[in-house]
Amino acid sequence: MYLAVNGELDTTPIIRLARRHGCRVFVPVIRSHRTSSMWFVPLSDALRDNRFGTPEPASGRGLRISPRFLDLVLVPLVAFGASGERLGSGAGYYDRAFAYLRTRRTWRKPLLVGVAYEWQHVADLATEPWDVPLAAVITDSTMHSFAPSILRARGR
Numbered sequence: 145m146y147l148a149v150n151g152e153l154d155t156t157p158i159i160r161l162a163r164r165h166g167c168r169v170f171v172p173v174i175r176s177h178r179t180s181s182m183w184f185v186p187l188s189d190a191l192r193d194n195r196f197g198t199p200e201p202a203s204g205r206g207l208r209i210s211p212r213f214l215d216l217v218l219v220p221l222v223a224f225g226a227s228g229e230r231l232g233s234g235a236g237y238y239d240r241a242f243a244y245l246r247t248r249r250t251w252r253k254p255l256l257v258g259v260a261y262e263w264q265h266v267a268d269l270a271t272e273p274w275d276v277p278l279a280a281v282i283t284d285s286t287m288h289s290f291a292p293s294i295l296r297a298r299g300r
Contacts, residue, residue, distance in 0.1 A: 145169050145187065145218050146259075147199045152220050153259050153284060159187065170209055172237065173200045180236045183208040211241045214254040219278065221258045225269030228277040228290030230258055242276045255279050262286065 145162070148154045162169050170184040174194050185208050191199040211217070219238055223231040232238055242256060258281035265283070279291040 145171050146220050147171055147187075147191070148220070149198050153261055155218060155259060158218065158259075170214060171200060172241075173208070174237070180240055182237045182241055184211060184214060185209070212244070212253060217242075217254045217256050218282075219256055219258050221260050221264065221278075221281075223264050223266050223269060224258050224260060224278065224281050224288070225266055225271075228279065228281075228288075229269040229271050229275065230278050231269055236274070239274050239276050243274065245276050246274075257282060259283075 145155060145159060146152075148156075159169055169187040171187045172182040173185050174196075175181045175183050177195065185201050188201040188203060190202040192202045194200050219230065219232075221230045221232055230238075238256075242254075245256070256276065256278050258278045260281055260283050262283040262285045265281075265288070277290065279289070281288045281290075
């Protein structure tokens, strides 16, 4: 999960729904600006803005979890393509955190789902070798599935 900023589609309703259903919600916290790396920690009510102005939990760094142990990750994006390509903000935090998914023959954990407005869907989006594709994108008007066999296998 992430906490929306700068006009991103608001994730607050999804967070509330997940908590009502007993889900544990983790959000990214920047670990190092130098290496563009991040951790995931439990979402708490006490937030502070990081250097990019993104809210993150003020505490809980000792409770961090490896991305490999998350089930579902909602990912912010600037644009997405017809095959699950994702254009992020440019620092590469998500691509680095989930780089191991590019080397797997089958995706198991986590399922990466983008959250965006429909107008962020573009017909052609260039990719780089380090880009990690999305399984799906949920927009303000529909859902785009790029890996239907994965979603079916998980019962989603």
